[in-house]
Amino acid sequence: MKFNTKVIHSGVHPDPSTGAIMTPIFQTSTYVQDGPGNHKGFEYARTQNPTRQVLEENLAALENGYGGICFGSGLAAMDAIIKLLKSGDEVLATNDLYGGSYRLLVRIFKQFGIESRFIPMQDTTFVASQINENTKLIWIETPTNPLLNIIDISAICQLAKQKNILVCVDNTFASPYLQTPLDLGADLVLHSATKYLGGHSDVVHGAVISKNKENYEALKFIQNASGAIPGPMDCFLVLRGIKTLHLRVQRSCDNARQIANYLLKHPKISRVLYPGFENHPGHLVAKQQMNDFGAMISFDLKDGQFETARNILSKTKLFACAESLGGVESLIGHPASMTHASIPKEDRLANGLTDSLIRLSIGVEDVNDLIEDLDQAI
Numbered sequence: 170m171k172f173n174t175k176v177i178h179s180g181v182h183p184d185p186s187t188g189a190i191m192t193p194i195f196q197t198s199t200y201v202q203d204g205p206g207n208h209k210g211f212e213y214a215r216t217q218n219p220t221r222q223v224l225e226e227n228l229a230a231l232e233n234g235y236g237g238i239c240f241g242s243g244l245a246a247m248d249a250i251i252k253l254l255k256s257g258d259e260v261l262a263t264n265d266l267y268g269g270s271y272r273l274l275v276r277i278f279k280q281f282g283i284e285s286r287f288i289p290m291q292d293t294t295f296v297a298s299q300i301n302e303n304t305k306l307i308w309i310e311t312p313t314n315p316l317l318n319i320i321d322i323s324a325i326c327q328l329a330k331q332k333n334i335l336v337c338v339d340n341t342f343a344s345p346y347l348q349t350p351l352d353l354g355a356d357l358v359l360h361s362a363t364k365y366l367g368g369h370s371d372v373v374h375g376a377v378i379s380k381n382k383e384n385y386e387a388l389k390f391i392q393n394a395s396g397a398i399p400g401p402m403d404c405f406l407v408l409r410g411i412k413t414l415h416l417r418v419q420r421s422c423d424n425a426r427q428i429a430n431y432l433l434k435h436p437k438i439s440r441v442l443y444p445g446f447e448n449h450p451g452h453l454v455a456k457q458q459m460n461d462f463g464a465m466i467s468f469d470l471k472d473g474q475f476e477t478a479r480n481i482l483s484k485t486k487l488f489a490c491a492e493s494l495g496g497v498e499s500l501i502g503h504p505a506s507m508t509h510a511s512i513p514k515e516d517r518l519a520n521g522l523t524d525s526l527i528r529l530s531i532g533v534e535d536v537n538d539l540i541e542d543l544d545q546a547i
């Protein structure tokens with residue numbers, strides 16, 4: 170089955186008791202057994218839920234994995250993955266990382282003896298030089314947030330395989346429509362389904378998809394033991410969102426291409442970060458591992474001022490000033506005072522995350538309206 174068919178049909182079947190074409194929301198905590206242990210595969214809803222199961226099968230198909238596991242949020246999914254490690258193990262992660270992922274590693278898991286180091290991963294040779302005997306997991310985000318660096322997934326996976334290191338790719342920014350890391354050698358894929366998979370800014374949800382049975386079962390055990398499950402209504406919303414994933418992401422990518430070109434010519438803008446530009450350092454890798462260049466764009470102002478950037482955010486009318494991304498509506502953010510405000514200023518600047526950097530999540534509105542809105546604001 171091709172991707173555009175899988176989003177609608179994989180894992181989905183009419184409800185056997187009524188024929189309902191849409192997966193029902195099984196809002197139940199337990200299941201009646203014919204006698205002790207004599208049940209239909211469902212015992213207690215922390216362990217199994219039919220709405221969740223359909224979504225998990227759908228996600229496994231989209232990412233070409235063995236199995237998917239859904240969680241209450243993207244970070245709950247990450248929490249379960251890090252619990253595959255033990256005290257003394259080390260995580261090597263992308264430096265330009267989602268802030269919440271950084272906080273989970275540094276503020277929570279460090280206390281339990283799991284160390285993390287954050288390094289640029291655009292140069293695979295450098296990544297190789299940073300691996301030591303304790304490195305047990307490489308955590309990749311690509312494209313990165315908010316600098317839109319591109320990391321070569323298959324090169325890093327080849328390196329990791331030689332040393333028996335697990336690789337997890339946070340595929341939130343690309344979505345499986347643009348990139349399937351398991352096909353490039355990754356062991357695990359993480360999603361904040363809050364973003365493109367849900368796609369309508371109405372649900373917080375996460376998922377892990379495993380390439381093999383062994384990690385899938387280990388994670389399933391961790392989830393059942395720790396309990397970070399999503400509710401059935403949330404699973405229903407994500408399942409519903411995925412049915413139009415291919416349409417939404419493609420339109421967002423098309424809009425983003427036009428907006429990036431508009432920004433590039435703007436006299437007040439000093440640089441536009443968008444992997445679709447031929448002179449973007451990750452362009453060739455992006456072309457190889459992605460089907461299009463995504464719908465996230467960051468840009469910087471010539472005057473470089475914190476306040477000028479913040480003013481633009483308060484002037485846009487269609488672009489809503491908000492954290493998050495990946496919904497049908499376009500969003501605008503100021504990383505230095507919003508998503509990345511907790512990073513010390515020196516570290517932030519050293520990584521190229523300047524005071525006047527603005528991040529856009531391009532939605533599916535009419536592109537001319539979006540450009541007009543940016544034009545009047547900038």
Ligand SMILES: *Cc1c(COP(=O)(O)O)cnc(C)c1O
Binds near residue numbers: 245
């Ligand atoms: C939002 C996000 C997360 C965290 O997901 P939640 O659903 O908010 O817990 C992780 N990674 C990336 C890249 C994100 O954008």
